[in-house]
Amino acid sequence: MEKKSIAKQHSPSFSLKERRIQWLKLLEENKYANQSQLKYIGKGLHTWIFRYDREWYEEVTPKNQTRKKRTETVDWETRDVECLKLAKEAVKLILAKEGKSVRVTPLSIRRTIGAGR
Template identity: 55%
Template sequence: MQSSIDREQDANWLKLFIRYNNKNRSPLRHLLFLQFLNISVKEFFETNEVIGKRIKNKKRIPSFTTEERRKEWLKLIEKNPGLNRSQLKRIGKGLHTWIYLNDRDWYDKVTPKLVERKKKAELIDWEKRDEKCLALAKKAVKELYQVKGKPIRINRENIRRAIGLKRWFYHEKHIKTNRFLEEVTEDIESYRIRKIKWAIEVMINNGEKITVYKVQLKAGFGGSSNIDVSIVSWTQLS
């Protein structure tokens, strides 16, 4: 009936039932509580005397003194050399909690901290890495020129993407690689001519009638009048 009681849970229904008047209470739980009190419904409603809440003050006497707890904590540290605070906490549990909350200054003095050693930065052979990047860049340029379909412009970003490296590829110490990237980068006019040549070749192979407008569309210029017609004418004749 979804009315079991878990003693370890602070918000179990019995505690809420007794302590909070603004909570809706199930009739079933009213009956369960009356059964616990061993009185009938009739007796409950006919009772005229209500005692209400009672407060009982009880001074708590600690089981162990601070000194005893300190000795236990020091023993724990001694038996487990090399463990950090989190690991000692898992072993000590309640003891750790009490000392941490009630004897913090002493705890900080005697409890070892985890000291992370800084990893030594790896020495990079920049010349060797530059040679590797240069070889990858040259291979990528060849592959980009051989791509089937509409040509891809040869520039730094497209070369890097073709290789699959992050932006460290452009590091200033990659001297040979950066020089090569500058040399092979295709200017916009050269790229347009290459696209036009590709478009004409595809149209010839497909037996299509070649016009300036159709070439512009095929090359991806959208029939733009901004493209120099003389470029198309020269390319068609060459």
């Protein structure tokens, strides 16, 4: 006896048109979501459309917004000058203390300034 293989024709459960409608509905319900959030929300649908209908996907799906460049939040040169002044004052205060002498260390300077550890 000879084995015969029977090939079944798989028909998709949804047509391209139905999937497009579902994707548009998902976009409408999540107007402010970015692409990765949309991908998470419509897991299998996103994968199918991205794989088999990418041109339409690119047209319809909103592009990720470009981020604003970070502005320099700290002027390090100015901050270094200020910290140096504070450190010098702290050293003077430590050395001027009466009684038992205290070793001048980075930690003792930070404690005197009030910067903690």
